Amino acid sequence: xxxxxxxxxxxxxxxVIENQYAFKEGEQVVIESITQNLQRPQYRYVVFxxxxxxxxxxxxxxxxxxxxxxxxxxxxxxxxxxxxTRPITKPCxxxxxxxxxxxxxxxxxxxxxxxxxxxxxPKQRFRPYAIASGVLESTATFSYSH
Numbered sequence: 001x002x003x004x005x006x007x008x009x010x011x012x013x014x015x016v017i018e019n020q021y022a023f024k025e026g027e028q029v030v031i032e033s034i035t036q037n038l039q040r041p042q043y044r045y046v047v048f049x050x051x052x053x054x055x056x057x058x059x060x061x062x063x064x065x066x067x068x069x070x071x072x073x074x075x076x077x078x079x080x081x082x083x084x085t086r087p088i089t090k091p092c093x094x095x096x097x098x099x100x101x102x103x104x105x106x107x108x109x110x111x112x113x114x115x116x117x118x119x120x121x122p123k124q125r126f127r128p129y130a131i132a133s134g135v136l137e138s139t140a141t142f143s144y145s146h
Contacts, residue, residue, distance in 0.1 A: 008031075
């Protein structure tokens with residue numbers, strides 16, 4: 001793909017100039033202009049370093065041109081019908097709280113959502129405070145002597 005002035009590109013490797021990082025690998029830059037460099041003709045792409053706040057001329061191997069994103073509007077509806085979109089969440093059929101679409105059990109009410117199971121519906125919620133109070137009572141009667 002041809003690099004042109006105004007196009008975006010990624011830096012293909014870390015670039016150090018005068019013992020300082022000028023560009024980091026993967027950094028996105030804009031090619032401001034394409035200027036002839038008589039001393040080093042391969043360095044012709046003018047880009048701005050946000051790290052050093054200076055413009056530099058880079059060569060083609062320093063840059064990777066970004067691919068243009070595919071426009072969904074350009075697809076005709078006939079070819080896009082095969083794309084299947086699934087919802088990420090759905091409401092629990094029992095408590096109506098949002099759960100993951102492929103969940104087999106509700107995190108809120110504990111209901112089994114799996115359609116193949118025989119134990120459907122809301123179940124008794126686990127009450128940790130009842131157990132915790134029993135533990136506290138039993139530890140209160142325990143005495144420790146030296």
